[in-house]
Every structure is written in structure tokens, then in C-alpha cells.
């Protein structure tokens with residue numbers, strides 16, 4: 001009995017010593033892992049999270065929207081006191097954190113490749129306002145989007161300048177296309193095609209010995225057999241011989257009171273009543289009727305009256 005008590009005392013003393021040593025050498029702490037990889041130990045999870053907020057996630061740098069930090073996990077453990085080091089873990093997290101920057105994108109919805117990234121909302125708004133004012137005729141569809149980027153090295157003065165110039169050039173091109181199209185439009189009918197390529201040999205209104213009245217169309221000199229195309233889509237209302245001087249003649253009704261005449265043709269490829277598309281082959285250049293050489297006599301009529309074709313094509 002006495003021996004047993006003595007033995008238990010020894011055990012108790014031994015345990016006390018072991019526990020005392022453990023508390024001197026070890027302490028409860030948290031192991032911290034980043035994306036599953038252990039990077040060190042910290043004393044207190046809550047306290048350490050505050051340190052992260054203050055030192056890692058709160059960037060003073062310009063344009064930083066937020067700081068991105070990968071998945072951080074904490075595990076409660078009994079740890080050798082010497083290994084608990086908040087500062088060391090903080091530095092490791094700082095090294096892993098990445099800044100996410102906020103920039104503003106000015107985008108042209110009609111031209112999805114055309115984008116300008118600028119640093120401030122004010123700059124974006126100024127750009128949109130000035131482009132809308134300068135190109136209000138084509139009503140540019142410009143929007144501002146907030147964009148988050150890990151890397152803003154490309155958003156520098158030089159690139160901003162180049163992107164603005166590109167966007168401006170594209171809008172200018174759109175404006176010129178619209179103006180060009182409008183200038184080739186008669187009462188809503190767009191004369192997309194030049195009927196034949198050649199040299200103007202007689203203008204609208206010219207007085208020449210071959211006719212008693214002024215010239216009611218334009219003449220375009222071209223080799224016999226050269227293809228003539230419809231300047232716009234429409235219905236063929238005449239296709240064949242005309243004894244009034246036009247020779248072989250094609251007339252096309254484009255709607256809205258707009259008609260075109262193609263005279264002196266050597267060949268006619270269409271029939272009365274046929275629908276033709278803009279640019280479709282309708283006849284070949286010739287010298288039939290009252291003509292002194294191969295050319296196309298081209299007329300545009302609006303509500304029956306001839307208008308100067310050079311107001312719209314062959315300018």
C-alpha cells in the first residue's frame with residue numbers, strides 16, 4: 001500500500017514537471033496556411049486578421065480598388081513558442097497579395113474593339129462628352145464601364161493618347177461614310193454604285209451640235225462592251241430599243257419617284273419587269289442610237305424631271 005502511494009506521488013510529480021516544461025516551451029497558437037500551404041504561426045486569429053486588414057488589404061496606392069489575397073486558413077495547435085511570429089507571417093501574406101486597380105473604360109458599342117482606358121471617372125466623362133459633341137451627327141453610342149485590372153502598366157499617358165486618337169479616327173471615318181452615303185442619296189434612294197467607270201465626255205446641261213436641247217444626262221466614255229451596273233436596286237421598266245435617240249435603253253424605277261436611264265447600250269442583259277439589285281450587271285456600253293462613239297448616257301430622274309447626276313455620282 002505504502003509503495004503504491006509513493007509510486008503515484010512520483011507519477012504526479014513527473015506529470016507536473018512535464019506539464020510545466022510543456023507550458024514553458026509550447027503555447028496554444030494558430031498555424032496559417034495560404035492556398036493549403038503552411039506559412040507560419042500566429043498567436044491569435046482575430047488579432048492577426050485585424051493586422052491583415054490594416055497592413056495588407058488597405059493599400060494607399062492610387063487607383064487601387066482592393067487587394068486580392070488568396071485563401072488564408074487558420075488551425076488551432078500547440079506550438080513551440082519560438083515559432084510563433086506574426087510579423088513573419090504578415091510579410092509572407094504581403095508578398096502574396098496583389099493589387100486590383102480600378103480604371104474606367106470608354107467603349108463604343110458600335111465598334112466593340114474600340115476602347116479607351118482612363119484613370120478617372122472625370123476623364124472618362126470628359127472624353128464621352130467631347131466625342132458626343134464633335135460627332136453628334138452620327139450619335140456615337142459611347143458607354144463608361146468600371147474595369148478592374150491586376151496590371152495597369154498599359155494604362156499610361158502614351159497608350160491613353162493613342163487609344164483616344166484611334167477612337168476619334170474611327171468616329172471620323174463613320175461620319176465621313178455617313179456624309180458620303182447621304183451625298184449619294186436622291187430622295188431616300190442610295191446610289192451605291194457608279195454604273196460604269198470611265199471619263200466624263202459630256203456634262204449635264206451641255207449644249208452640243210448633236211442635239212437641239214441641252215444635255216439631260218451625263219456621258220461616260222468607255223470601251224464598247226464594258227459592263228454597266230445598276231446604280232441602285234429597283235424594277236426594270238424599260239429594256240430594249242428606243243427610237244428617240246437613246247438606242248438600246250434600260251430604265252430602272254428605284255421607288256420614291258427616282259428613276260435611272262442607261263442609253264446607247266450595245267447589249268441589254270435585263271428584261272422589263274425584272275427586279276435588279278444595286279451593282280447588278282444590266283447592259284454593256286455601246287454606241288447605238290444618236291451617238292458618235294462608245295459611251296454610256298446616264299440620267300437620273302426625280303418625279304420625271306432630269307437632275308444633274310454629278311450631284312450624286314461621278315463627283
Ligand SMILES: [Zn+2]
Nearest residue numbers: 217218219297
Ligand atoms: Zn448623253
